[in-house]
Structures are given as structure tokens and as C-alpha cells.
Amino acid sequence: MNPTKWVYACSSCGKLFPLEKGRYLCPECGPKSIPARPLEGILEAVWEGEAPTGRVPLPVEAKWFPPLAVGNTPLRAAPRLAAELGVPALYLKDDGAEPSGSFKDRASALVAAFARREGIGEIVLASTGNAASSMSCMGAAAGLAVTVFVPAKAPVAKRVQVLQYGATMIPVDGSYDLAYEKSLEYSLDPVRAPRVMSRNTAYNPLTIEGKKTVAFELLEELELAESFGAGKKAAGARLHVFVPTGDGAILCGVYKGFEDLVRLGRLDRVPTIWACQADGSSAIFRALRDGGFGESVPSDTVADSIAVDAPRAGILALKKLQHHAGRALALPDSEILAAQRLASSRAGVFMEPSSAAAMAAFIRVAKDLPPDALPVVLATGSGLKDVRSAARAVGLGAD
């Protein structure tokens, strides 16, 4: 067999491209993208030739990663909450314990590693807040300049993080979608383009690839917790993973990780993945229900990290949900805030509202899951990231 080689594959047309600096969307499908709509032609990192060895196959060698120990976050058992909801087990994958306090560090670490290997000096991105604070954190540790475009209304904790980590913040008077356009203008400027890299979610394929690490960890950690033994490879049917979903990049990354595990022969099938959205930002839920994306709708939800008008990874997310018989739910803010408080008070895990959307989705369907189901909620961000709404929910003034 040929040695392992990493390439990019277009998720729309299947064409292969070198995994190299300056490549974002498929050159043929990408330009069909309509502004403020889900992206066409998202590339996926795949290997050719011999299967990569090691715990998690990634397209950048370990020595390039920032020295921050990203991933391997605690899988917390929540037996009190499970009993209260009448289910045998519940686990919370606590990415609030990441260096910058959110799941985004998985993607930012891979992007930073690639930038270091390729001699790129500056990373640029648009963010609702967490991607910005995360990339700023990784940039600080790795010695990379970071420029972020963030809605001026993003939660203050996330903006403080950006500045603490020493990044350049450009506040945008408008939504994430406007920040997204502005960041692309900046990174595609012909003078800057050769030495900067965009970390915009889904647009840079390494953001999805970096997020897949959680699937590898879940399989290992659940095996320790549940001792599958000889049944390990058959665990796919029992696993239900609840994923907070805005742009759909985490969803695609989780799927990619499980697809890799199946390809490597470590798992029999891709688990049931639940795309969990807010009523006020439910494009992927609606697309799965209706069989495609309609006009984008302005988002309005307390869960700022999953508030997007047009989900950037929507087309790929929908394709994966359809292919693997995934599920989707949309929850009102009231249920999201109630779920946030329940996870805090019954499991000791204080998560931000976006993560609580996944918690709320689980609470809604818990009783209908098969009796041997192993549910995992991705607690993607710390509750301390946005205390305003959480403060109100416990009867404290906002400031």
C-alpha cells in the first residue's frame, strides 16, 4: 500500500485537491455559494493510502500544535439527572474545561498547528465570540497574530478574552453574518492574502477536521465508563450524541470523527447524532424537515453561540444528517434556560446557553430513547462565558 497522504475532497462534487495553504472551498463548487446562504463545496480532509496510525488521525503532525493540551476533556457522569429523567445513564462531555472554555479550541488548535507548519503569520476570522476567544488563546500560545471580527453585542466575557490574549478585535455593528463578510474581505485582500489564513468556520476545512477529535475521545471514555468489552465495535447503535448546532460545523466534525472510526474498523456504525438548535435559529432543523434550505431568517435566541442566520456548514450538515439518519430538534429559549439550570443544579456542570440547547433536546426525548441507549450531551462551552441570561434565570440582576 502507498504511504498515508492527506488530501482535500469536495463534499459536493467529490474532486480531490492538495491539502495546502490557501485552499478553502472547492474551486468549482465554492463560487456557486450565494452570500448569506450555506456554503457550497466545503472541502473535507481525508487520507489516501495506508490508514494512519496513532490515536486520532490528523493531517498535521503533533509537534506543530500549541502547547496547551486541547481536548481530552472530562466525560462527566450525571447519575442524579439521569434518575430524575428516568433514563439509565447520561454523560456530559465537558468542553467548558478547554483552555479558552469552549469546544472551539479543537478547531483552533489544528488551524494554529497548520499555520505554524506552513509559516503563516496571521489568522483572521469572524465569530459570535467563542471562535474568536479560542483562536486568540491558541495564537497567544503558538506565537501567531490573530485578527477577529466580532459583533459588538457579543457577550463581554468573550470579548475580554480576545483582548486579554492579545489579539486585534474589530467590532462589527451588526450580526455574525456581517462579521463573516467583513472578515473575508480582509483575508482575501490581495496584499494580505499570501501571509494570512482565514479560520472562518467551515470555510477553512481544518475547522471541521479539528472538531472530530471529540468522537475518538467519546469512544475511549465510554468504553472505560461502560466496559463494552467485546461489544466495543458494536457501540455505535447505542450511542446518542446531542450536539448544539448553529453553523453546523461541530455537527459535521462529530460526524467526520465517527465516519473515520468506522473507516478504521474501530466502530461498526455511525451513532445517532441529534442536531440541537434554538427556535430562533433553526435553519438546519427546518432543512431536515423540509428537505432543503429556504430563505435565511434573522436569528433571535438567548443562545448566542448557535445564533446564525445562514448556517455556513448547513449543506454538508444536512447531507450527513440525511445519510446517517440523524435527527434534529429546535427548542424555545425557555426550555434552554431551564435545561441550563437543571444541568448546573443536578450534575454540577454549568454550561453556556448554546450547550444547554443540547441538554434541552435530550430532556425532551429522554423517555423515548431505547432502554440500552447511551446518551451524551456535548457541553460545548462554560456557563461563565455569558452570565447575563444565567443571572436572570436565578433571580440576580444582569450586571
Ligand SMILES: *Cc1c(COP(=O)(O)O)cnc(C)c1O
Ligand atoms: C460555536 C459553538 C456552537 C455551535 O457550533 P456550530 O459549528 O456553529 O454549529 C455550540 N456551542 C458553543 C459553545 C460554541 O461556541
Ligand SMILES: [Zn+2]
Ligand atoms: Zn466541488
